[in-house]
Amino acid sequence: MTTPHQARELARKGGLVTTSGLAHGYLQANMIALPREYAFDFLLFAQRNPKPCPVVGVLEEGEVNSSLLPGGDIRTDIPAYRVFRDGELVDEVDDATDVWRDDLVTFLIGCSFTFENALDDAGLHLAHIDQGKNVPMFVTNVQTTPAGAFAGPLVVSMRPQPANRVADAVRITSRYPSVHGAPVHVGDPAGIGIADINSPDYGDAIDIPEGWTPMFWACGVTPQAAVMASRPSFAITHSPGKMLVTDMRDTDVQVP
Amino acid sequence: MTTPHQARELARKGGLVTTSGLAHGYLQANMIALPREYAFDFLLFAQRNPKPCPVVGVLEEGEVNSSLLPGGDIRTDIPAYRVFRDGELVDEVDDATDVWRDDLVTFLIGCSFTFENALDDAGLHLAHIDQGKNVPMFVTNVQTTPAGAFAGPLVVSMRPQPANRVADAVRITSRYPSVHGAPVHVGDPAGIGIADINSPDYGDAIDIPEGWTPMFWACGVTPQAAVMASRPSFAITHSPGKMLVTDMRDTDVQVP
Numbered sequence: 001m002t003t004p005h006q007a008r009e010l011a012r013k014g015g016l017v018t019t020s021g022l023a024h025g026y027l028q029a030n031m032i033a034l035p036r037e038y039a040f041d042f043l044l045f046a047q048r049n050p051k052p053c054p055v056v057g058v059l060e061e062g063e064v065n066s067s068l069l070p071g072g073d074i075r076t077d078i079p080a081y082r083v084f085r086d087g088e089l090v091d092e093v094d095d096a097t098d099v100w101r102d103d104l105v106t107f108l109i110g111c112s113f114t115f116e117n118a119l120d121d122a123g124l125h126l127a128h129i130d131q132g133k134n135v136p137m138f139v140t141n142v143q144t145t146p147a148g149a150f151a152g153p154l155v156v157s158m159r160p161q162p163a164n165r166v167a168d169a170v171r172i173t174s175r176y177p178s179v180h181g182a183p184v185h186v187g188d189p190a191g192i193g194i195a196d197i198n199s200p201d202y203g204d205a206i207d208i209p210e211g212w213t214p215m216f217w218a219c220g221v222t223p224q225a226a227v228m229a230s231r232p233s234f235a236i237t238h239s240p241g242k243m244l245v246t247d248m249r250d251t252d253v254q255v256p
Numbered sequence: 257m258t259t260p261h262q263a264r265e266l267a268r269k270g271g272l273v274t275t276s277g278l279a280h281g282y283l284q285a286n287m288i289a290l291p292r293e294y295a296f297d298f299l300l301f302a303q304r305n306p307k308p309c310p311v312v313g314v315l316e317e318g319e320v321n322s323s324l325l326p327g328g329d330i331r332t333d334i335p336a337y338r339v340f341r342d343g344e345l346v347d348e349v350d351d352a353t354d355v356w357r358d359d360l361v362t363f364l365i366g367c368s369f370t371f372e373n374a375l376d377d378a379g380l381h382l383a384h385i386d387q388g389k390n391v392p393m394f395v396t397n398v399q400t401t402p403a404g405a406f407a408g409p410l411v412v413s414m415r416p417q418p419a420n421r422v423a424d425a426v427r428i429t430s431r432y433p434s435v436h437g438a439p440v441h442v443g444d445p446a447g448i449g450i451a452d453i454n455s456p457d458y459g460d461a462i463d464i465p466e467g468w469t470p471m472f473w474a475c476g477v478t479p480q481a482a483v484m485a486s487r488p489s490f491a492i493t494h495s496p497g498k499m500l501v502t503d504m505r506d507t508d509v510q511v512p
Binding site for chain 2: 039040043044047048055058060147148171174175177255256
């Protein structure tokens with residue numbers, strides 16, 4: 001098995017398409033780095049929106065590592081980064097060292113890859129994995145709770161389940177609030193403003209077997225949507241699907 | 257039964273010795289208000305120390321109410337307030353209107369009165385209540401994780417249980433991470449630097465029945481200990497045992 005340290009080495013070397021499946025049992029994290037002047041507003045945004053933005057770690061101004069990535073460097077240990085200026089995506093880089101700034105505060109936010117492990121361990125279906133696709137993600141018409149400079153729509157990921165496993169999927173993911181927890185919506189895509197379940201805003205469209213129910217979980221791309229809606233002067237994020245693999249164990253964030 | 261609104265009215269009128277037992281089923285909160293310049297550091301301190309500092313709401317600079325206290329006023333709706341300057345307790349007042357400042361950001365932190373309801377509902381013993389006392393609280397030799405300007409010792413509350421109910425007390429309180437969750441320490445008081453279990457630093461000494469195990473939960477007085485240790489220029493807190501009664505239901509913060 002890949003260790004978290006080895007997974008971060010792979011990310012540094014470059015060429016990883018996704019971190020999904022690496023270092024089973026360890027938490028992966030979304031990343032967003034913002035100038036210090038936005039730090040309180042963003043941390044408050046996360047506190048008010050814990051389902052899409054469960055903060056699992058913060059690197060203070062000037063810090064580039066922490067106990068989540070011992071001996072690592074946040075500027076290089078993610079496979080790819082997105083750079084935003086005034087809310088516009090202006091660049092995508094494999095190494096963020098040259099674009100990094102000393103005044104950045106870095107927020108690490110739990111990723112649903114963790115509860116996918118738990119669903120898989122319980123024999124539940126992950127249709128996107130079975131079909132060799134990235135999970136489909138949708139921008140909804142549900143607004144997050146604003147905080148200071150930040151507001152924007154809730155982004156969700158979708159994983160369909162057969163009727164006899166819907167309750168299991170709720171029960172199991174409920175145990176992982178630090179990686180988005182229980183679904184925010186079960187069934188009726190139109191109820192959260194999704195006009196066409198076959199046209200995701202991010203990730204890939206997947207086939208939903210007859211009789212299966214679409215289940216929607218809050219998604220760690222929500223902070224990127226907040227950046228695009230709220231237009232802070234500068235931000236660096238991970239690229240979707242290319243996460244930070246941390247030394248935190250999945251079991252560390254499990255609740256009863 | 258008292259509603260949260262009625263409980264806040266009682267607090268405004270003055271003379272409440274404690275809010276314990278008021279508005280069963282609704283969450284009570286610790287309060288700390290700090291000047292805006294300390295807001296990010298304190299919210300980060302809370303994020304890094306979720307067991308003693310589970311944030312359930314934040315009033316931004318200039319706000320004196322929120323959906324947690326509809327129609328209320330944070331400056332009057334707590335029975336008593338403590339005022340700190342440079343880490344020193346300088347005053348205790350029933351109404352904080354005159355000492356309030358426009359640059360304060362107010363943090364509301366879950367209180368263990370909520371899981372006491374759940375323990376009581378399950379037939380568990382609450383020795384301090386049976387004995388008509390305030391819960392005993394101890395400053396430990398365990399240090400919180402520092403963040404920016406804030407550091408200090410972990411404060412715990414102690415509730416002893418008979419051997420056959422220790423597991424139940426763990427299991428039940430685990431379901432309420434927003435009000436301190438599972439105990440941080442079970443047994444051996446010396447292991448967290450408590451020299452004399454009969455001399456609490458706050459609250460009252462209680463009799464521990466023969467054969468019962470002392471159980472220690474992280475306590476919402478920890479932020480006050482951090483203020484005393486870290487000496488921010490100004491802070492207003494609630495007085496221990498005199499909490500804000502919120503409109504949030506206990507069930508809103510329950511995990512599976």
